[in-house]
Amino acid sequence: MKIILPFLFLLCSSVAMSQIVIGSVLDESDNPLIGVSVYNTNSKKGAISDLKGNFTLQIIPGDYLKMSYVGKETLIYKIPANKLDTLYKLFILKDNTSEITEFTVTSKRIRKISGEKDEYILDYLVQLDGNMVVLKKYKRDYYLSLEGIDTVYLQKKIDYPSPKKLMEDCYGNIQLICKDSVRQYWIDKNIQCLYTYSHKAFEDFLEPLIYCDESSVIAKNFVNHNKRFLLSLKEKGKPLTVVYETWDKEAEKVAAGWYNQIIAHYHFTCGSQNIITDGMWDGNVISLQTDGKSNQFISWYLKVKARELNIQSFSDSKGLVVFDLQKDSIVTVSKKGKLINSVTTDIKKINLSTKITQDKLLNKYYSYQADKSWLYLYEINPKTGKTNQVLKLKEVTFVKNVKVHNGWVYFVRAKKNGFQKLYRVKL
Numbered sequence: 448m449k450i451i452l453p454f455l456f457l458l459c460s461s462v463a464m465s466q467i468v469i470g471s472v473l474d475e476s477d478n479p480l481i482g483v484s485v486y487n488t489n490s491k492k493g494a495i496s497d498l499k500g501n502f503t504l505q506i507i508p509g510d511y512l513k514m515s516y517v518g519k520e521t522l523i524y525k526i527p528a529n530k531l532d533t534l535y536k537l538f539i540l541k542d543n544t545s546e547i548t549e550f551t552v553t554s555k556r557i558r559k560i561s562g563e564k565d566e567y568i569l570d571y572l573v574q575l576d577g578n579m580v581v582l583k584k585y586k587r588d589y590y591l592s593l594e595g596i597d598t599v600y601l602q603k604k605i606d607y608p609s610p611k612k613l614m615e616d617c618y619g620n621i622q623l624i625c626k627d628s629v630r631q632y633w634i635d636k637n638i639q640c641l642y643t644y645s646h647k648a649f650e651d652f653l654e655p656l657i658y659c660d661e662s663s664v665i666a667k668n669f670v671n672h673n674k675r676f677l678l679s680l681k682e683k684g685k686p687l688t689v690v691y692e693t694w695d696k697e698a699e700k701v702a703a704g705w706y707n708q709i710i711a712h713y714h715f716t717c718g719s720q721n722i723i724t725d726g727m728w729d730g731n732v733i734s735l736q737t738d739g740k741s742n743q744f745i746s747w748y749l750k751v752k753a754r755e756l757n758i759q760s761f762s763d764s765k766g767l768v769v770f771d772l773q774k775d776s777i778v779t780v781s782k783k784g785k786l787i788n789s790v791t792t793d794i795k796k797i798n799l800s801t802k803i804t805q806d807k808l809l810n811k812y813y814s815y816q817a818d819k820s821w822l823y824l825y826e827i828n829p830k831t832g833k834t835n836q837v838l839k840l841k842e843v844t845f846v847k848n849v850k851v852h853n854g855w856v857y858f859v860r861a862k863k864n865g866f867q868k869l870y871r872v873k874l
Contacts, residue, residue, distance in 0.1 A: 465507055468526065468534045472500045472514060475541055476830070478765075481809050482853060483540065486513045506534070516540055559870050560596050560857075568859050568867045570612040572621065573852040575808055580621055580634065581869065582613050591623065593634050603638040617656045617762065622649070629653075658762045658782055665690070665767060665782070667760050672702030672751065676758040678769060680784040690784040693771050695756055705748035706732070712741050759803045763810045768829050770803050770812075777829050790832035803827070806851040813837075817846045824849070824856060824874075837874055 472483045479500025486493040487504060488511045494502040504512070506526045514522040519540040526534070560579075567584040574580065578600070581592045589610050592602040609626035616622055621632045629649040631642040644653065655666040663682040670677060675694035681687050713735040714721065722728045728735075732745050757772040766787055769778040779788040801814045812827045814834065824838035838856060840846070848859040857871045 465505060466526075466529065466532060466534055468504050468506045468512070468536060470496075470502050470504070470512075470536045470538055472496045472502070472516075472538045472540060474519070475539060480516055480519070480540060483514055483516045486515075487511070488513055514538060514540060559868050560594075565866060566868075568869045569610070570848065571850075571857070571859070571869055572613050572615050573850055573857060577853065579869070580613060582610060582623070591632065591638055593638065601634065601638050614654070616653055617659050622653070624649075657760055658767060660782075663782070665762075665784070667758075669755050669758075671699050672706060672748075673753075673755045674699035674702055676756050676771075676773075678760065678767070678780065688784060690780055690786075691769055691778055693756070693758060693773055695773060698751065698754070702748065702751045705744060705751060709735055709741065709744045709748060712744060713737060716741065757801065761803075761805045761812070763805070763807070765810065768812065770827075772801055777827070777832050779829055788830060790830065792827075792832045793834045802849070804850050806853065808853045811851070813851050815849045817849065820844055822846045822849065822858065824851075838872075840872065 470485070472480045472485075474480055479498070480496060481498055481500065483496040483500070483502070484493065485496065485502050485504060487506060489507075490505065490510065492505065494504045496502045506512070508526050508528045510526040512522075512524045512526065514524070519542060522538060522540055524536075524538065563585075565585060569582045569584060569589075571582065572580045577595070579594045581594050582605075583590050583592065589605040589607075590602050591605055591610075593600045605623070607623075607625045607627065607630065610623055611626065612624045614622040614624060621634065623630045623632055629644045629646060630640050631644075633639055633641050655668050656664060657667055658665040661683075663680060665678065665680050668677045668679065669675065671694070674696075676692065677689050678691035679687055680690050709732050710723070713723070716737040717735075722734065732748060736742055736745060759770045759772070761768050761770075762782075765779075766782055767780045769780065770792075771778060772792070775792045777788075777790050777792055778786070781787055801816070804813050804815065805811070806813070812829060814825045814827055816823045820841065820843065822838070822840040822843060823836065824840070825834040826837050827834050840856075843860055845861045846858045850857045851874075854874045855871045856874060857869065859867050860870055861867050
């Protein structure tokens with residue numbers, strides 16, 4: 448007993464000194480930071496901040512907490528002497544204002560996460576829980592699967608003609624775009640098709656929606672031959688209002704000129720049966736072909752119309768973010784249609800061909816550029832318009848379909864045998 452009692456005394460003393468810290472991690476604008484790594488350097492235990500920036504960790508006085516986050520200065524905090532059982536503390540992580548660090552990642556750190564030897568990855572969606580919905584082709588058959596890292600949970604053969612890509616709508620539903628139609632899928636204990644739409648119904652009513660709740664809907668539309676962009680709000684019991692609009696006036700005039708040429712030429716050459724005046728025209732200019740000249744007019748018009756304005760819009764927890772690359776600006780709008788912020792972008796790294804991807808979990812935005820052997824990734828600050836290079840990926844070929852989720856960069860890459868696989872690398 449003489450040996451055991453001192454041990455029990457020390458154990459009880461240690462337990463008595465043990466505390467809990469409940470912390471909240473914010474940025475300099477008082478926004479919660481999600482996914483901050485909090486590490487107790489003494490106990491070697493850690494925690495990750497949640498969607499509200501909160502974390503809980505066991506501590507004792509004298510411990511050091513190390514908090515790290517991409518793009519922020521690392522914070523070291525010493526736990527003071529405190530007789531309370533629970534310590535409540537607010538932490539502010541400052542932006543890392545030092546010289547931009549270029550992260551060069553070699554192919555040795557890239558990890559293949561989906562795609563067996565003879566599979567061809569067509570498209571994928573990364574879910575909030577980190578699992579992936581993958582559209583793939585094996586020989587002549589198509590499959591839709593729910594996968595984790597190196598794990599296939601569910602897989603279903605797709606019998607519809609030529610499935611092309613996946614889309615997650617504003618309700619969180621998965622849409623499969625096929626050659627003949629669009630199909631909505633539900634994935635739970637199995638993979639099942641719930642609804643089927645025509646392409647026109649999908650493009651007119653579902654695809655434009657970027658936010659929807661019980662009382663309001665916000666939708667995006669390209670009009671006037673795809674040369675004018677509208678962001679519109681429809682609230683319950685109120686008329687439709689345009690909350691943001693941008694356009695390319697010169698391209699609009701050119702497209703309208705070719706369109707009018709097609710109509711005029713058709714009236715001149717159509718003969719006695721005129722589907723326009725008879726009310727039988729469906730609006731498709733291809734159906735107005737009458738001779739070689741009309742075919743030339745239609746071809747030129749379709750080429751102009753095919754070039755949509757590079758306007759990309761997203762919804763997050765704070766509002767709607769519109770990347771107006773036509774005007775080199777970023778506009779933030781509240782979910783009630785009020786303008787919050789408008790800034791000019793860094794035009795050296797953002798241009799009319801730039802693609803934007805959103806990390807939905809962390810509310811971050813990235814632009815990327817890829818060529819035959821490099822992938823550059825830049826983080827964009829919607830409040831300031833500034834960009835910061837966070838990744839330069841070398842020794843990879845034909846990278847495409849880049850997405851970011853929870854600090855991981857996902858992309859599809861073609862192998863030498865022609866099959867496309869899905870990879871990811873940590874920022």
